[in-house]
Amino acid sequence: MPSAVVSRRVSVAALRFGRLASMSVVAVLILVAGVWASWGDAQHVMLPKGREQGTVRVTRCGESRCSGSFASSSPGVGARSAVVLERSVAVRPGGLYAVVVKPGSDVAVRSGPAGVLFAWVPLGGALLLASVVVAGGLRRTRAAWVLAGSGVVLLTAAFVLV
Missing domain, CATH: 1.20.58 (Methane Monooxygenase Hydroxylase; Chain G, domain 1)
Structure with a gap:
């Protein structure tokens, strides 16, 4: 037992x-x-040093992405005619958003405190x-x-x- x-x-x-x-x-x-x-x-x-920073004015939105013209605030970098931003409830056509462009692409992500929390x-x-x-x-x-x-x-x- x-x-x-x-x-x-x-x-x-x-x-x-x-x-x-x-x-x-x-x-x-x-x-x-x-x-x-x-x-x-x-x-x-969170680590934007050396990356393109600026603002994007959203002109049109699709189902999952928005696009618009990009004005760079980084020294020595010109404006872009279009960058792509992921569409969320906070991104609307006509809005101006601070962004960081991913290196080697035309994809932008929101920057600042809102961008950090959203990421x-x-x-x-x-x-x-x-x-x-x-x-x-x-x-x-x-x-x-x-x-x-x-x-x-x-x-x-x-x-x-x-």
């Missing part, structure tokens, strides 16, 4: 470790994916999703509340500033 009890304890401990390990991996992968998705635009906004929106969503995994899979409610609170603050700040 004692060997059955020991065997059961070992199997319960192994299952608990497996659950914690797998849910930890899932939570970390969600957060890494959020950072990865955000960094594509955030690097240009990190995917991370905000990943924080919210990871909080559910941490709360349910890892049963760490305090850590889950911290993750969820951080995600909500980031998304709310982006919504207010953009």
Whole structure:
């Protein structure tokens, strides 16, 4: 009989470790994916040194992108007839937006505080999703509340500033 009890304890401990390990991996992968998705635009906004900066006056918008004329504020760089800006609820035809142009392309991303927060929106969503995994899979409610609170603050700040 004692060997059955020991065997059961070992199997319960192994299952608990497996659950914690797998849910930890899932939570970390969600957060890494959020950072990865955000960094594509955030690097240009947060590290603008050496990149073309200026303003774009949006003239027309399609379903997913807007375009307009670009006036550079970088020294030694001329104006461009057209750059492309991702369409969001905050980009409207006729609007003037501060942007940074991605090197080697005509794609622009919003700059300034609004651009930084908008670039990190995917991370905000990943924080919210990871909080559910941490709360349910890892049963760490305090850590889950911290993750969820951080995600909500980031998304709310982006919504207010953009």
